[in-house]
Amino acid sequence: MNIVVCIKQVPDSTHIRVHPVTNTIMRQGVPAIINPYDLFAIEEALRLKDQFGGKVTVLTMGPPQAEPALRKAMSYGCDEAVLVTDKVFAGADTLATSYVLACAIRTLDAESPVDLVFTGKQTIDGDTAQVGPGIAKRLEMELLTYVSRIVSVDRQARRIRVERRAEGGVQVLETRLPALITMLEGSNEIRFGSAPDMFRAARAEIRVWDRNAAGIDDIKKVGLKGSPTIVSRVFGPTPRAEKAKQIPFDPQTPEAAAQALLEQVLAEVPKVKKELDGRKNAATEGASHE
Amino acid sequence: MSNAKTDKPIKKRKIKLDEALLAYRGVWVFVESERGHVHPVSWELMGQARQLADQLGVEVCGVVMGAPGPALEAQCQAAFAYGADRCYRVASPVLADYRNVPYTQALTDLVNAHKPEILLLGATTLGRDLAGSVATTLKTGLTADCTELAIDPEDRCLLSTRPTFGGSLLCTIVTLNYRPQMATVRHRVMPMPEPQPERSGLIIDFDPGLIETDIVTKVLEFIPDEQRDKPQLPYAEIIVSGGKGLGKAENFKLVWDLAHVLGAEVGASRAAIHAGWISADRQVGQTGKTVRPALYIAAGISGAIQHRVGMEASDCIIAVNNDPNAPIFDFAHYAIVGDCQQILPALARNFGTYLGRH
Ligand SMILES: Cc1cc2nc3c(=O)[nH]c(=O)nc-3n(C[C@H](O)[C@H](O)[C@H](O)COP(=O)(O)OP(=O)(O)OC[C@H]3O[C@@H](n4cnc5c(N)ncnc54)[C@H](O)[C@@H]3O)c2cc1C
Ligand SMILES: Nc1ncnc2c1ncn2[C@@H]1O[C@H](COP(=O)(O)O)[C@@H](O)[C@H]1O
Numbered sequence: 001m002n003i004v005v006c007i008k009q010v011p012d013s014t015h016i017r018v019h020p021v022t023n024t025i026m027r028q029g030v031p032a033i034i035n036p037y038d039l040f041a042i043e044e045a046l047r048l049k050d051q052f053g054g055k056v057t058v059l060t061m062g063p064p065q066a067e068p069a070l071r072k073a074m075s076y077g078c079d080e081a082v083l084v085t086d087k088v089f090a091g092a093d094t095l096a097t098s099y100v101l102a103c104a105i106r107t108l109d110a111e112s113p114v115d116l117v118f119t120g121k122q123t124i125d126g127d128t129a130q131v132g133p134g135i136a137k138r139l140e141m142e143l144l145t146y147v148s149r150i151v152s153v154d155r156q157a158r159r160i161r162v163e164r165r166a167e168g169g170v171q172v173l174e175t176r177l178p179a180l181i182t183m184l185e186g187s188n189e190i191r192f193g194s195a196p197d198m199f200r201a202a203r204a205e206i207r208v209w210d211r212n213a214a215g216i217d218d219i220k221k222v223g224l225k226g227s228p229t230i231v232s233r234v235f236g237p238t239p240r241a242e243k244a245k246q247i248p249f250d251p252q253t254p255e256a257a258a259q260a261l262l263e264q265v266l267a268e269v270p271k272v273k274k275e276l277d278g279r280k281n282a283a284t285e286g287a288s289h290e
Numbered sequence: 291m292s293n294a295k296t297d298k299p300i301k302k303r304k305i306k307l308d309e310a311l312l313a314y315r316g317v318w319v320f321v322e323s324e325r326g327h328v329h330p331v332s333w334e335l336m337g338q339a340r341q342l343a344d345q346l347g348v349e350v351c352g353v354v355m356g357a358p359g360p361a362l363e364a365q366c367q368a369a370f371a372y373g374a375d376r377c378y379r380v381a382s383p384v385l386a387d388y389r390n391v392p393y394t395q396a397l398t399d400l401v402n403a404h405k406p407e408i409l410l411l412g413a414t415t416l417g418r419d420l421a422g423s424v425a426t427t428l429k430t431g432l433t434a435d436c437t438e439l440a441i442d443p444e445d446r447c448l449l450s451t452r453p454t455f456g457g458s459l460l461c462t463i464v465t466l467n468y469r470p471q472m473a474t475v476r477h478r479v480m481p482m483p484e485p486q487p488e489r490s491g492l493i494i495d496f497d498p499g500l501i502e503t504d505i506v507t508k509v510l511e512f513i514p515d516e517q518r519d520k521p522q523l524p525y526a527e528i529i530v531s532g533g534k535g536l537g538k539a540e541n542f543k544l545v546w547d548l549a550h551v552l553g554a555e556v557g558a559s560r561a562a563i564h565a566g567w568i569s570a571d572r573q574v575g576q577t578g579k580t581v582r583p584a585l586y587i588a589a590g591i592s593g594a595i596q597h598r599v600g601m602e603a604s605d606c607i608i609a610v611n612n613d614p615n616a617p618i619f620d621f622a623h624y625a626i627v628g629d630c631q632q633i634l635p636a637l638a639r640n641f642g643t644y645l646g647r648h
Pocket of ligand 2: 129
């Protein structure tokens with residue numbers, strides 16, 4: 001099978017700190033990682049390769065600095081890597097991003113037909129879950145979102161059966177290849193790369209494509225120009241008009257604080273009093289049944 | 291959160307619409323139903339749509355889709371009760387179960403035929419799947435997981451606000467010269483409006499012209515979730531949440547104990563979940579559940595924006611934190627500065643006494 005996995009390099013959110021005075025993100029020294037949700041896509045693609053053979057290509061659109069993310073993906077066992085990078089891509093929203101990725105996948109497809117495209121459920125920085133559906137629509141591929149399990153693949157018939165997380169349950173869907181799958185988190189666990197894969201990843205060639213190599217046919221659809229949305233304002237959340245009421249706390253007498261809090265809340269927030277009193281009655285009722 | 295202090299305009303761009311786009315009018319809500327059951331987020335959105343439409347002086351329209359039958363009629367009537375003036379009813383056997391391709395096609399065609407200026411969907415698995423597909427097909431802007439929607443009175447544009455990455459910041463996103471303006475909002479972010487059963491409206495049937503044999507993807511089965519063991523956080527009226535400040539896994543028991551006394555659900559910050567102290571389905575916040583209980587007790591939670599947007603609609607927030615400068619005290623109603631290992635058991639005892647539990 002010929003599989004493409006879209007991954008994004010993102011700042012590791014666990015290392016992000018907010019400047020206490022300016023309220024801005026302090027990016028210095030924040031390590032970059034593969035978007036954690038994309039690891040589930042990589043693992044699922046590798047499992048299909050283990051089962052059916054073929055190759056897995058990782059694809060990212062990003063700055064040249066995104067290369068380590070691709071090498072990391074290769075260390076898990078991905079065979080090839082493509083970095084689509086061009087100054088004109090800067091400022092892209094999801095519509096422009098999905099356009100570039102769709103063009104790149106079409107270019108890969110022309111080299112050797114693609115059976116499956118994987119994306120993560122969402123990124124931790126963009127957090128929109130839109131890029132996957134966007135690529136599928138642009139390539140007119142069948143779209144399977146929130147897939148928790150690939151049940152079976154019939155390569156002869158070119159059909160795939162999956163379980164998809166829906167609101168009130170799980171949908172079992174069957175469709176035709178090629179298809180695009182957005183993989184649900186928690187559905188598998190990324191493997192440890194083997195030593196040979198790690199060596200290979202360190203030295204392997206990464207294909208770096210600019211807009212021409214990626215097969216972008218309309219420059220007006222990329223980057224800021226190709227984005228229908230813009231950020232018009234960034235601001236800090238407003239503190240509530242009233243400051244929080246301080247309940248004095250003395251470590252010697254914690255009961256006093258708890259008592260004071262309970263009294264104040266009961267007196268001042270009727271909704272909470274009603275909720276608690278409801279439970280009081282329920283509790284006595286429960287007790288009388290015993 | 292609209293009139294913030296640290297207001298930093300990035301660019302003030304005049305949005306001038308093409309002649310053809312001026313024809314886009316009205317605020318639409320996609321009424322999401324799976325297996326005949328309307329997702330409550332649709333009615334929350336209807337309430338929000340009503341406010342936006344009144345400001346714009348336009349109509350609110352519900353979009354109801356599914357297999358032909360009385361259920362669709364009932365959904366239209368409910369949509370009117372929650373604020374819709376009009377409903378587009380799209381009935382086809384092909385739409386019996388949610389599938390991306392026929393739903394995308396039907397909604398895209400409907401938008402092209404009747405041209406709304408704003409289209410709102412719930413940020414559910416279905417809504418996100420559909421919104422992303424429709425926005426790409428229509429080549430228009432979509433803002434995901436908004437926490438606030440408003441209208442710019444100057445140019446009638448939709449102002450969609452959502453948290454930005456990593457920092458304690460929010461950003462407002464606008465759609466340029468493209469229509470409709472699309473946004474998704476998560477369940478429980480907007481308040482549920484009071485239904486007005488006497489309201490009525492106009493039902494307009496729209497034939498999507500779908501043929502089953504054209505649709506490649508088939509639904510083989512639907513396995514409903516077992517509700518029993520799943521936490522019902524979004525609907526809980528009392529929630530006790532624990533964060534990284536609890537220090538270690540064993541201390542999370544203090545949260546469970548207090549919740550038990552109160553008959554409350556247990557929530558957590560993402561940091562507590564990452565630490566492995568509690569299961570991921572209890573996460574409250576931007577990438578977890580949105581809650582709006584009567585009482586929310588936050589123990590050892592700093593109050594990062596991603597946590598805040600998931601719980602700040604609570605009627606009463608009690609924060610316990612040993613750092614007097616923790617951001618959570620900016621939006622909590624009651625503050626106890628101190629060690630939660632001491633305070634949680636004291637609360638459990640006092641609430642327990644009040645509730646007659648020992
Ligand atoms: C894209 C993205 C999405 C996110 N989504 C979510 C989300 O949905 N939900 C979420 O919660 N987070 C989310 N986060 C993470 C969020 O930014 C914070 O990192 C997280 O909420 C912090 O959790 P915390 O408050 O438990 O931990 P910390 O920030 O480490 O805070 C611990 C607090 O405990 C206090 N403390 C320490 N010891 C004690 C003690 N003994 N007694 C009392 N208090 C004590 C400290 O003063 C501190 O304020 C997201 C982040 C990103 C980037
Ligand atoms: N710049 C990018 N390059 C490659 N893949 C991406 C990029 N942005 C998003 N994706 C993929 O699309 C998924 C959803 O991203 P998002 O819509 O940003 O939440 C991610 O999990 C990735 O698999």
